[in-house]
Amino acid sequence: MFLTDEEFSVIKAFRRELHRHPEISGKEAQTALRVEEALGLTGPDGIVTGIGGHGLAAVFEGTEPGPTVLIRAELDGLPIEEISDAAHRSAIPGRGHLCGHDGHMAILMAVAKGLGQMRPARGRAILMFQPAEENGAGAAAVLADPKFAALTPDLSLSLHNFPGVRLGHVLLNEGPVNCxxxxxxxxxxxxxxxxxxxxxxxxxxxxxxxxxxxxxxxxxxxxxxxxxxxxxxxxxxxxxxxxxxxxxxxxxxxxxxxxxxxxxxxxxxxxxxxxxxxxxxxxxxxxxxxxxxxHQCYNSAEAVAELRRALDDEGVSHDATSRMLPMKASEDFGLFRTVAPAAMFFLGAGEGHPRLHNPDYDFPDELIAIGSGVFMRAIRNILG
The missing domain is CATH 3.30.70.360 (Alpha-Beta Plaits)
Structure with a gap:
């Protein structure tokens, strides 16, 4: 692991704090402020706020020219009442992080911590915290925002946790993955x-x-x-x-x-x-x-190749081709492929785990180290 157990414990606590304060699509103002404050402690070269609404991005610069790699997570929760006895259950009635976006943000925060300790050798790594994924408006708003022009990537990567697949196992296919x-x-x-x-x-x-x-x-x-x-x-x-x-x-x-x-x-x-x-x-x-x-979510061959290399380097089990993909559910990350090659992988949350959007769903904290490890490895492989 690229962070210590103590550092991952801090990230886990951050994830649970996000889980207690979910905000729905387009209303993620306080979530963005929490993310911005935590990002500032990692020492990025810049933080761009207000992208496509409440979106924000942390930029980590290499010392030499090179490509830009963007990693994306989502800010928003769901208008669903959480049913849970957990101490970190939602404190907001009728709202819940029941799709795991709190965990996705925690994964990127771990990557930010790692990049703050060791910058890429060349190019740029951009950690994008996107608003409004759940209603399909966020990616389009981010890409249309004039602030995004200075952040345009050469490659975009993301993940989504996936209940029904054994914990930590990855599904990754080239081609269509979401409807x-x-x-x-x-x-x-x-x-x-x-x-x-x-x-x-x-x-x-x-x-x-x-x-x-x-x-x-x-x-x-x-x-x-x-x-x-x-x-x-x-x-x-x-x-x-x-x-x-x-x-x-x-x-x-x-x-x-x-x-x-x-x-x-x-x-x-x-x-x-x-x-x-x-x-x-x-x-x-x-x-x-x-x-x-x-829009459809389609994994580009170039981006899939980089993710497979990172998965192999990290020793994370994954299928050569998964019969579980594509899936009927939708995901707005597909729009990022309109500006550069892009791919999303699906990280198993456990075969018996409550499903996405279930009222008793909670993101497995064990996935923070796995997901962030894959992204860090991909950034190191591409940017050094």
């Missing part, structure tokens, strides 16, 4: 009337009923290949909760999911055509909007 997805919000508008005279209004009732089935039928939920698609209706509302009013408005929320961005474009087109046709038939106005937009 594209987006939330489609449909509003159908007609005209209310008295419930005794529904013919005097324009109710979206039948259009909504047909769309609930027809939208779902657009997806095949088949094998995770280029043609994979899934449409999941997540919310629906018709009219007001009253017996005397024939409804004049309906809402349908649906999550569209594909393996590739190209397939997503086609699925969106089909879904919108279906909705607009149904609205025209029912003489309804329609509004369509999108939230929680995630």
């Amino acid at each position: 594209a997805s987006r939330g489609m919000k449909i509003v159908l508008k007609g005209k209310t009337s008295h419930a005794s005279y529904p013919e005097q209004g324009i109710a979206p009732t039948f259009a909504m009923a047909r769309l609930l089935g027809d939208l779902t039928s657009l997806g095949n939920n088949g094998p995770l290949g280029p043609d994979y698609s899934l449409v999941t209706v997540t919310h629906a509302r018709l009219g007001e909760p009253a017996f005397g009013i024939s409804p004049g408005e309906a809402q349908i929320w649906a999550t569209l999911r594909t393996l590739t961005d190209e397939a997503m474009t086609a699925l969106v087109s089909r879904a919108e055509e279906l909705v607009r046709t149904e609205a025209d038939t029912g003489h309804l106005q329609v509004e369509i909007s999108y939230e929680d937009v995630f």
